[in-house]
Amino acid sequence: MFFALPSLLLAVTLLVIVLGSCTLGVLIGRRLRGHHEPWREPIGVIQAALLGFVALILAFGLTMAVGRYETRRVELVTETNAIGTTYLRAQTLPEPVRSQSLELLKRYTDLEIRLSTTRPGSPQARRVIADGQTIQRQLWALADDSLQHAPTATAPRLYVDSLNTMIDSQTSRVAALGNRVPTSVLILEVVGASVALALLGRYLTVLGRGLLPVTLAAVFVTLLLLVTFDLDRPTRGIITVPYTPLTELRASMDLPPAAGGG
Template structure:
């Protein structure tokens, strides 16, 4: 649900939810201000306990989001290295497999760069993955031809090994892109933060405090929720996984091959 929203809309929704809960707490607090001696202690105890619980939930959700973000970065670098190794070893193959494989690897890298800007699970992402799978099958067929032509040569065998690693790395990267923080955890964070800030607004209003502390708390909690949500949107959020390793690799592929064919 949250994953499909544009970042500005997501930020607005989170802020309105948190601010709305604070406003409700302030309104209720004004009604109870005349009985502050009766309500101050139970509201204060409940609000403090809930704030502590929500702090743990927010920290837990942020930790999960950061871990998944770091995994996606590692998987992208791993895939870039696997493609680069495959491209270098493809240069040692005999013609015509060499030229055909090099061209296919360039197209494959372009697709993997496109994957960095498509929403995981969308129709476009599935189409990019399907196109990549088709190129993988072509590369594997060419690798088989190279092995049949030179069954005892080391170059084709090394190339097949790197090609297999490249295919595996793409599978791992796609899985990492789709591995998001469970929606139930995100909903619990939003609901818990809203209720706790609503109680905070109620408590401070009953005590006759100003609105500035409530507004600051609402802003900071909204920003924390936004960062947690945004880290879980690796291709379309404000904090994205940089595709620099893939783009730099693609630029290097436009240079003349470093090795001649066997």
């Protein structure tokens, strides 16, 4: 639900929900001011306990989002290394498998770069993954031809091993891109923060305090929620997974091959 929203709309939605709950709490507090004196202390205790619980939930969600973000970065570097190793070993293959494999690996790297800018689970992402799997099958068929012609040669065997690692690394990366913080956790964060801030606004208003503390708390919680949500949107937003390793690898592929082939 939240993952499909554009970044600006997501920020506005969170701000409206949080500020709206604060406003509701302030309005209720104004109506109850002076009429519920015996309840002030119990409500304050409940408010403090609820704020502590919400703080724990927010910290838990942020930790989950950061962990998934770091996993995506690691998987991207791992896949980049796997493609780079496969490209280098493809240069040692005999012709015409060598030239065909090198060209397919360039196209495959272009697709992986495109995957870094498409929303996981979207039709565009599924199309990119399908195109990549097609190239994987073509590369595997060429590797099989190379092994058939030289079953005891070292170069084709090393190339097949790196190609298998490259295919596996793409699967791991796609899984990492789609491994998001559960929606139920995000909803719990938003609902819990809204309820806690509404009670805070009500409590401070009953005490006759100003609106500045409530407003600052609402802004801070909104920013924390936005960071948590943005970390879980790896291909768009403010905090994205950098794909510089892939672009640098692709640029190196435009240079003349280092090996002349078998």
